[in-house]
Amino acid sequence: MEIIKCHYKISKPVNSYREIKKEAEELIRFIHTGPFNGNWNKPFAIAHCQVSETPMAFFVVSKDVLAEKMFEHFVIINPKIIEAPAEKDIGADSTMNTINEIEYQEPCMSFPFRTTKMVKRYDLIKVRYQIPKWYGLKTIERQLTGIASEIFQHEYDHMQGRNIYFETETPVKWWELIGKERSKAGTSLEPAEGLGLERAKENITNTSKTKDYAKRD
Ligand SMILES: [Zn+2]
Numbered sequence: 001m002e003i004i005k006c007h008y009k010i011s012k013p014v015n016s017y018r019e020i021k022k023e024a025e026e027l028i029r030f031i032h033t034g035p036f037n038g039n040w041n042k043p044f045a046i047a048h049c050q051v052s053e054t055p056m057a058f059f060v061v062s063k064d065v066l067a068e069k070m071f072e073h074f075v076i077i078n079p080k081i082i083e084a085p086a087e088k089d090i091g092a093d094s095t096m097n098t099i100n101e102i103e104y105q106e107p108c109m110s111f112p113f114r115t116t117k118m119v120k121r122y123d124l125i126k127v128r129y130q131i132p133k134w135y136g137l138k139t140i141e142r143q144l145t146g147i148a149s150e151i152f153q154h155e156y157d158h159m160q161g162r163n164i165y166f167e168t169e170t171p172v173k174w175w176e177l178i179g180k181e182r183s184k185a186g187t188s189l190e191p192a193e194g195l196g197l198e199r200a201k202e203n204i205t206n207t208s209k210t211k212d213y214a215k216r217d
Contacts, residue, residue, distance in 0.1 A: 001030040001051050003037070006110040008161035011049050011057040014077045017132040020048070020056050024075045024132075027051060027060045038112025045076075045151050047158040050110050059155040070148035072140065073131035079156050082141070083126035100124050104150050108164050117164050121153050 014020055031046050044065050049055030058077040066074060087097040102123040105116040124145050130137040144152055157163065 001026050003046075003050055003109050003112065004053065006163055007049070007053065007055075009049060009053075009055055010161050011047070011055040011159035013057050014130070014137070016136055017075075017077070018135040020058055020075075020077070021132070021135070023048065023052070023056070024058060024060060028074050031060055031062050036109065036112060039115075040107045040109055040112055043109050044147070045155050046109055047155045049158050049161075055159070057159050059158075061151070065148075065151065068147075070144075070151070071131075075132055076152075076155070077130040077132070077137060079127060079129040079152060079159070081122075081125050081153070081156060082128050084122040085124065088124045102146075102150070106150070106154060106164055108154070110158070110163060111165055114165065119154075119164050121150050123149060125149050125152065127152055 017024075027046060027048065030051070031043055034041060036043070042064075043062060045059050045061045047055070047059040048057075057079070058075055059079070060074050061071055061076065063074075065071065085100050088100040089097055100123050101120055103118050103120050106119045107116045108114070124143060126141070126143050128139065128141045130139050132138070154164070
């Protein structure tokens, strides 16, 4: 297994764990052993689309992430962001709100020779995903914040054919992009600032208008 040239395919929904078990187990081995090229050798998570030309909608997390109890399982299947409020409470009495936004310096395993990029993300999100249960799937709905939320949004973007550096596929070759901010292809290669957050907003399946996050189910 290896990280392949970044493509822009949308990952296909998974119907049962049986469909992906072999690939998922291989990806779990890969995330811990590599080998990886470039700057990053301890990934938090890798999406299936980063290693496959026929991508299925799942990502795996490392044992370090699992040890922090950010997720319940190595394999996170059919991830969806179902709510991302514009604001979040910071006071116990719900009178103090702040913008539900956070910035991370993110690396991306699909661009191993590039430097990290500052990406705006939602901090608090409500998500739905599935984890393996025997050969089937168990659905989980919960809130994520902090690094777990950032990981989820980053991997989710990959499954929608997006990444932190480029919005659309470009005519340049993969190796021409390595470590370069711009290429001869021109403006289409401009990094899209705030891509993660903007894209996450477009992909909220419910409303993102509500401020009263806690009262929604
Ligand atoms: Zn990535």
